[in-house]
Amino acid sequence: MVAQKRIDYGFVGYQVPTKPRATRSPRKRDTFQRSVEHNQMCAIDLLATVAAGTLLQEKQNPITPGDGSSKKDQHGFVKEEGQDTNKPFKAELPNEASCDRRLQHGFVKEGCPDANKSLKAELSDDVSSDRKCFSAFSSQVYGQNHCSKENPHLEIDGHSCMASIVTSYSCSERLVADVLVDRKSHSEMKNITSKVELGSSGYPDCSDCNLDVDVSKVKDELQKSEKVPIGTATGACCVEELMDEKPQAPIGLGGNAKLSGYNDSVPSSSLFKGCKNVTVVSRDDDENFSGCAHPSSKTKSFRSKTCIGDQRIRKRLASKYRKVARESKHETLSNNAVDKNFNRVYNSQKNYHKRQISQMNIPFKKRKIFDCNSTSNSNGNIRSGCTYYLPNNDTNQGVSCSSSRMRKDPGKSSLEAYRHSAVRSRDSHVKLRIKSFRVPELFIEISETATVASLKKAVMEAVTTLLQGGLRVGMILHGKKLRDDSKTLLQTGVSHDNQLDALGFTLEPNSSQSLPLTCAKDSLHVPTADNMPLSLIGHTSSPSVIYPTPMIHGFSDAEHQVTSLGNIVESDHDSAPSSINTLGEKRLIGSTELVTIPEMDTEGLAMLPVNQKPKRTEISQRRRIRRPFSVAEVEALVEAVERLGTGRWRDVKLHAFDDAKHRTYVDLKDKWKTLVHTARISPQQRRGEPVPQELLDRVLTAHAYWSQQQQTKQQQLKHHPETCLLL
DNA sequence: ATTAGGG
DNA sequence: CCCTAAT
Numbered sequence: 001m002v003a004q005k006r007i008d009y010g011f012v013g014y015q016v017p018t019k020p021r022a023t024r025s026p027r028k029r030d031t032f033q034r035s036v037e038h039n040q041m042c043a044i045d046l047l048a049t050v051a052a053g054t055l056l057q058e059k060q061n062p063i064t065p066g067d068g069s070s071k072k073d074q075h076g077f078v079k080e081e082g083q084d085t086n087k088p089f090k091a092e093l094p095n096e097a098s099c100d101r102r103l104q105h106g107f108v109k110e111g112c113p114d115a116n117k118s119l120k121a122e123l124s125d126d127v128s129s130d131r132k133c134f135s136a137f138s139s140q141v142y143g144q145n146h147c148s149k150e151n152p153h154l155e156i157d158g159h160s161c162m163a164s165i166v167t168s169y170s171c172s173e174r175l176v177a178d179v180l181v182d183r184k185s186h187s188e189m190k191n192i193t194s195k196v197e198l199g200s201s202g203y204p205d206c207s208d209c210n211l212d213v214d215v216s217k218v219k220d221e222l223q224k225s226e227k228v229p230i231g232t233a234t235g236a237c238c239v240e241e242l243m244d245e246k247p248q249a250p251i252g253l254g255g256n257a258k259l260s261g262y263n264d265s266v267p268s269s270s271l272f273k274g275c276k277n278v279t280v281v282s283r284d285d286d287e288n289f290s291g292c293a294h295p296s297s298k299t300k301s302f303r304s305k306t307c308i309g310d311q312r313i314r315k316r317l318a319s320k321y322r323k324v325a326r327e328s329k330h331e332t333l334s335n336n337a338v339d340k341n342f343n344r345v346y347n348s349q350k351n352y353h354k355r356q357i358s359q360m361n362i363p364f365k366k367r368k369i370f371d372c373n374s375t376s377n378s379n380g381n382i383r384s385g386c387t388y389y390l391p392n393n394d395t396n397q398g399v400s401c402s403s404s405r406m407r408k409d410p411g412k413s414s415l416e417a418y419r420h421s422a423v424r425s426r427d428s429h430v431k432l433r434i435k436s437f438r439v440p441e442l443f444i445e446i447s448e449t450a451t452v453a454s455l456k457k458a459v460m461e462a463v464t465t466l467l468q469g470g471l472r473v474g475m476i477l478h479g480k481k482l483r484d485d486s487k488t489l490l491q492t493g494v495s496h497d498n499q500l501d502a503l504g505f506t507l508e509p510n511s512s513q514s515l516p517l518t519c520a521k522d523s524l525h526v527p528t529a530d531n532m533p534l535s536l537i538g539h540t541s542s543p544s545v546i547y548p549t550p551m552i553h554g555f556s557d558a559e560h561q562v563t564s565l566g567n568i569v570e571s572d573h574d575s576a577p578s579s580i581n582t583l584g585e586k587r588l589i590g591s592t593e594l595v596t597i598p599e600m601d602t603e604g605l606a607m608l609p610v611n612q613k614p615k616r617t618e619i620s621q622r623r624r625i626r627r628p629f630s631v632a633e634v635e636a637l638v639e640a641v642e643r644l645g646t647g648r649w650r651d652v653k654l655h656a657f658d659d660a661k662h663r664t665y666v667d668l669k670d671k672w673k674t675l676v677h678t679a680r681i682s683p684q685q686r687r688g689e690p691v692p693q694e695l696l697d698r699v700l701t702a703h704a705y706w707s708q709q710q711q712t713k714q715q716q717l718k719h720h721p722e723t724c725l726l727l
Numbered sequence: 728a729t730t731a732g733g734g
Numbered sequence: 735c736c737c738t739a740a741t
Contacts, residue, residue: 286729645732648730649729650729650730665729665730666730669731669732673731673732
């Protein structure tokens with residue numbers, strides 16, 4: 001490559017950290033400049049080589065240099081290089097010193113500090129400019145990384161929930177994050193509303209909690225109603241956002257729930273990531289359906305639609321629920337809106353790649369609502385109901401008028417009535433509604449020319465991936481976990497009015513990321529020892545606390561609510577083992593209302609079955625949880641390495657996995673190692689989740705490229721040590 | 728704290 | 735993923 005003969009020093013983007021980047025003398029500067037050019041060329045070569053088709057396509061839709069994209073890149077670089085940008089002077093010196101003492105000497109010799117300083121400043125400027133150019137370049141080449149705040153699609157209107165596109169998360173994300181941080185007051189999560197109805201007659205047991213069970217009950221009721229929740233086109237995930245007024249969105253979770261629509265409960269969050277939410281549809285029907293007034297939803301219709309296309313998802317959802325605090329600002333998108341969104345998406349999207357970010361936490365929140373009509377109350381029938389919101393909701397709810405209202409007025413009276421009724425007969429039913437849970441952010445990249453179907457498919461895949469781990473249901477009463485599945489609701493007190501307030505369900509997502517060990521599919525639950533929830537799984541008492549996954553960006557209102565309830569515990573997707581502590585910390589960060597958490601933790605621990613502790617301990621001792629890399633993560637890694645090269649794992653981590661705390665640079669390095677190995681062996685020999693051949697090809701290409709670069713550098717050093725001096 | 732490699 | 739040596 002052309003680059004080989006040239007000196008690479010100074011190029012931040014691709015160069016190895018060790019090399020000197022800037023020089024103080026004019027001559028050196030020129031050299032530097034050249035090196036930069038050279039680097040760029042290298043980069044281009046690499047890109048051309050590596051990126052092949054995709055990149056080329058992207059090039060066609062280059063982002064204008066001036067826009068935010070460039071900024072992002074720049075930003076990214078800054079981070080990469082670290083200190084350089086920020087502290088051109090000080091930072092650089094040390095680096096250089098380490099890299100090349102000669103340089104340093106020269107520098108020192110030059111003598112006057114001031115002169116040096118100015119020079120350095122200039123150099124740094126140059127560097128930055130170079131970087132800019134590079135970034136612009138890279139952005140063009142990579143196309144994918146442009147999430148400038150300026151991009152229209154990135155912005156989220158309060159209500160607009162779009163399918164977002166995401167670019168490479170690395171740089172762009174960061175920028176966006178920086179910019180958007182302020183806005184993220186809202187949760188980034190998308191909510192999937194689900195409606196779950198519980199027939200109280202059943203047992204409180206976990207088994208009961210299973211969607212299937214509930215579903216059947218619900219189903220019956222639903223059948224009565226004609227409405228059909230909507231199958232959104234996405235089929236895959238239709239999440240409905242809950243409107244305050246029309247809280248319920250039936251969801252495909254569990255047997256009961258159906259995903260009616262996929263909404264972004266918190267737009268801002270989506271922005272944060274630079275992605276928009278993928279909204280699928282919520283129909284008016286849904287709303288009606290969801291309406292508290294209509295406790296009975298159409299299960300059947302739901303079910304039929306539920307088929308969304310991917311039973312897997314459904315299953316998973318069913319298996320696990322998370323409580324979702326409903327976001328006050330849910331809005332249902334009309335079809336039109338959806339269409340618009342899609343258009344936007346398409347426009348913005350360049351690649352068909354869908355990505356999930358490392359952050360893929362799955363914070364699902366679940367809301368519960370008890371419906372009991374006053375009328376029914378008189379009857380003593382639970383079903384009558386009023387919608388009862390769990391405490392969680394209340395907190396958040398400022399938004400949900402219905403919930404708060406329900407609770408206060410009708411709710412209580414109804415509750416009392418309910419209680420009485422409960423006392424009278426054991427036949428009374430408890431109806432629960434779980435409106436929504438959150439879905440972690442999904443990033444989807446799709447070409448403009450892609451069909452709607454493909455986008456849907458992409459969304460589906462993303463959702464599927466998220467839910468892969470499966471979900472588990474836990475119940476919390478008055479902040480305590482209900483572990484005895486054999487107890488009846490009555491015995492547990494769930495059927496009593498007071499209890500309702502304190503009742504909470506938790507969904508523990510076993511996402512690969514969050515809870516790798518608990519892979520329903522693998523049937524390996526044991527491992528999760530680290531995670532309390534996981535450990536709990538094996539036990540009769542399934543009541544694990546729901547952990548709202550700590551979002552990277554902060555907690556959503558819902559989460560806060562949950563916290564207030566004390567029902568929810570967060571599971572840290574990142575660190576399953578120390579979930580509690582971690583959670584607590586995160587919460588603190590995210591919100592002020594953390595008080596409950598500590599208690600929760602304590603209780604939780606205390607409550608934990610004897611078995612649990614040992615398990616946990618054992619597991620923790622053994623090692624941290626295994627968290628297989630998802631395809632999305634692999635893609636992120638590959639992309640980062642393509643850009644940064646091997647040997648800069650810290651930078652790779654910072655760029656592509658900064659939010660994935662459980663991925664250390666060592667992990668990334670190891671993963672790359674295994675990827676290279678995987679790419680070299682025959683497909684038949686590969687195990688685990690198959691990695692797209694395209695990615696493996698990129699791995700080999702990038703690996704080859706960077707290996708060569710390394711050799712070249714070494715040779716240069718050997719043969720032309722003086723170059724260092726010159727530079 | 729990082730990086731590189733072996734296990 | 736873990737562990738370790740070398741930076």
